[in-house]
Amino acid sequence: MVEIWRGLTKAVELIISFEPEVMGIAGRSLIIALTSTLLASLFCIPLGGLIHFRRFPGKRLVISLIQTFFSIPTVAIGLFVFVLFSQAGPLGGLNLLFTPTTMVVGQMILITPILLGLTISAVSGVDKAILDTARSLGASGFQTAIVVLREARFAVVAAVGMGFGRAISEVGIAIMVGMNIRGFTRVLTTAISLETSKGNLELSIALGIILIFIALIINILLNRLQQR
Amino acid sequence: MSLIETIDLCQRYGERDILKDINIKVEQGEVLALIGPTGAGKTTLLRLIDLIDMPTSGKIFFDGVDTTASAAVRLEIRRRMAFVLQKPIVFNMSVYDNITYGLRWRGMAKGNIREKASSILQLVDLAAYKNRNARALSGGEVQRVAIARAMAVEPELLLLDEPTANLDPISASRIEELITGIIRQYSTTIIMATHDMAQGQRLADRIAVLGNGEVLQMGSSRDIFAYPRNKEVAEFVGVENIINGVISSSQDKVVTIDIGGTIIEAISDYATGEEVSACVRPEDITLVMSKVPSSARNSFNGIVTRTVSTGPVTRVELDCGFRLVSLVTRRSAEELDLKKGRRVCATFKATGVHVIKREGH
Numbered sequence: 001m002v003e004i005w006r007g008l009t010k011a012v013e014l015i016i017s018f019e020p021e022v023m024g025i026a027g028r029s030l031i032i033a034l035t036s037t038l039l040a041s042l043f044c045i046p047l048g049g050l051i052h053f054r055r056f057p058g059k060r061l062v063i064s065l066i067q068t069f070f071s072i073p074t075v076a077i078g079l080f081v082f083v084l085f086s087q088a089g090p091l092g093g094l095n096l097l098f099t100p101t102t103m104v105v106g107q108m109i110l111i112t113p114i115l116l117g118l119t120i121s122a123v124s125g126v127d128k129a130i131l132d133t134a135r136s137l138g139a140s141g142f143q144t145a146i147v148v149l150r151e152a153r154f155a156v157v158a159a160v161g162m163g164f165g166r167a168i169s170e171v172g173i174a175i176m177v178g179m180n181i182r183g184f185t186r187v188l189t190t191a192i193s194l195e196t197s198k199g200n201l202e203l204s205i206a207l208g209i210i211l212i213f214i215a216l217i218i219n220i221l222l223n224r225l226q227q228r
Numbered sequence: 229m230s231l232i233e234t235i236d237l238c239q240r241y242g243e244r245d246i247l248k249d250i251n252i253k254v255e256q257g258e259v260l261a262l263i264g265p266t267g268a269g270k271t272t273l274l275r276l277i278d279l280i281d282m283p284t285s286g287k288i289f290f291d292g293v294d295t296t297a298s299a300a301v302r303l304e305i306r307r308r309m310a311f312v313l314q315k316p317i318v319f320n321m322s323v324y325d326n327i328t329y330g331l332r333w334r335g336m337a338k339g340n341i342r343e344k345a346s347s348i349l350q351l352v353d354l355a356a357y358k359n360r361n362a363r364a365l366s367g368g369e370v371q372r373v374a375i376a377r378a379m380a381v382e383p384e385l386l387l388l389d390e391p392t393a394n395l396d397p398i399s400a401s402r403i404e405e406l407i408t409g410i411i412r413q414y415s416t417t418i419i420m421a422t423h424d425m426a427q428g429q430r431l432a433d434r435i436a437v438l439g440n441g442e443v444l445q446m447g448s449s450r451d452i453f454a455y456p457r458n459k460e461v462a463e464f465v466g467v468e469n470i471i472n473g474v475i476s477s478s479q480d481k482v483v484t485i486d487i488g489g490t491i492i493e494a495i496s497d498y499a500t501g502e503e504v505s506a507c508v509r510p511e512d513i514t515l516v517m518s519k520v521p522s523s524a525r526n527s528f529n530g531i532v533t534r535t536v537s538t539g540p541v542t543r544v545e546l547d548c549g550f551r552l553v554s555l556v557t558r559r560s561a562e563e564l565d566l567k568k569g570r571r572v573c574a575t576f577k578a579t580g581v582h583v584i585k586r587e588g589h
Binding site (some may be wrong): 127129130132133134135136137138139140143147150151 | 275278280303306307309310311313315316317319320329330333334377378381387
């Protein structure tokens with residue numbers, strides 16, 4: 001209990017004092033998670049809409065597979081990205097292993113099924129009459145999809161929020177393809193893991209609180225976006 | 229050239245035929261009402277005409293252009309029409325944004341959109357609501373937004389699906405006034421589905437009666453009202469007295485119909501021995517206390533079995549050996565003291581009887 005209290009006071013201290021290393025870790029976590037969420041959203045939201053609107057053989061199977069990948073372990077993705085970017089791997093020549101870029105790639109793979117699946121579920125919840133109304137007013141296929149996505153924005157934004165939450169809180173990928181390099185790939189989750197293993201619980205708790213605080217701020221912003 | 233022409237249009241869902249061989253033509257500036265009971269295929273036909281759905285077979289020509297040509301042609305033609313659905317849906321945005329959505333899709337300049345929206349909002353009397361979220365409006369207001377949104381794109385053809393269904397009488401009357409205004413001001417070609425025969429009569433130039441996916445009769449409202457082609461149409465247009473019988477004699481088009489011992493006189497081309505139904509509109513039956521000499525060829529004594537007052541008129545059911553329904557003014561009903569058990573005489577002219585051949589015999 002004493003340690004938790006100390007952790008809380010330490011977190012407040014670190015935040016108020018803008019401790020450079022902690023701010024650096026928090027900023028890196030935020031940038032990597034936001035980048036992966038933004039990039040994944042850019043293709044997942046339209047692709048989710050496309051999967052919903054198009055009829056093709058095996059559609060049901062595709063949706064089932066997407067849903068299955070919701071719970072894929074982060075270490076499995078970490079391993080996959082590690083193999084992909086290792087010197088012997090197909091993308092080894094890019095020399096990107098143990099950089100924030102590979103962490104972004106890994107997080108994008110992690111949240112793609114979540115964003116796709118929840119977008120499909122969001123647009124399928126839109127009243128079919130919305131589709132008919134848009135088409136009857138002369139909307140093209142693309143314009144109709146925009147209308148439907150706009151109608152489903154509450155659920156789509158929630159999906160993006162969920163994706164961000166999963167990205168910023170994961171640790172397996174960050175450790176495996178980022179290697180927790182100080183000042184370069186160290187993020188909040190890997191730092192918490194390291195500090196805990198060193199027995200530095202106060203700092204771990206402080207970092208955890210900062211992580212929750214960031215997630216809270218992002219969720220408040222997304223909530224405001226949903227209300228628009 | 230007709231604005232819309234359908235040729236042998238069929239729509240089938242699974243094993244069920246929703247529309248069968250629909251052949252209709254609608255001219256520029258015409259108002260056509262599709263009337264028929266629920267499930268007759270009215271909405272399906274409107275959806276096909278608006279090119280939202282593809283027909284199982286048959287063709288639709290818009291202004292002479294085959295609408296099955298390509299997706300691009302279908303979109304181009306769809307943009308020349310507007311469709312107000314039976315349960316109008318408004319987008320989750322302001323009234324102004326709802327009304328201007330279709331214009332933005334057509335790439336209209338912002339200035340022109342503002343101008344257009346302003347005049348349309350005046351037309352539907354919603355100018356004061358333009359910044360309000362359309363989802364917060366009442367049923368009648370939502371219907372007006374839907375009509376405004378459709379009219380904003382200046383459609384050559386406006387499709388209306390049951391525009392006053394589910395509305396209270398005041399809102400329904402406002403929507404009818406609005407449609408009348410559109411017909412007068414814009415001369416837009418309109419195809420509207422309604423199950424309300426009276427509304428069809430009030431608004432349309434021509435009426436097509438749909439039943440079980442087929443056009444049962446098409447013509448002016450007067451033709452359909454006075455001369456229904458068969459029993460289904462007769463029932464739908466409010467002919468409550470449909471009496472089955474056999475033509476027992478025919479001379480100079482004046483026929484006698486034997487309805488089981490009782491004779492009804494009528495004007496008809498049908499020959500002796502033909503199995504027919506005599507259709508008499510309730511408002512064409514006069515009730516008197518006792519037989520009086522008159523030009524009416526049909527006169528029957530009967531007993532009142534039921535009376536129902538609805539506003540200014542009273543519906544009187546009689547047993548004359550066969551069932552007859554008459555509509556009289558409430559004042560007449562009071563003066564004649566029409567109530568259950570009262571003996572009266574029902575009379576109607578031979579010219580007031582429309583004779584139709586019985587099908588399936």
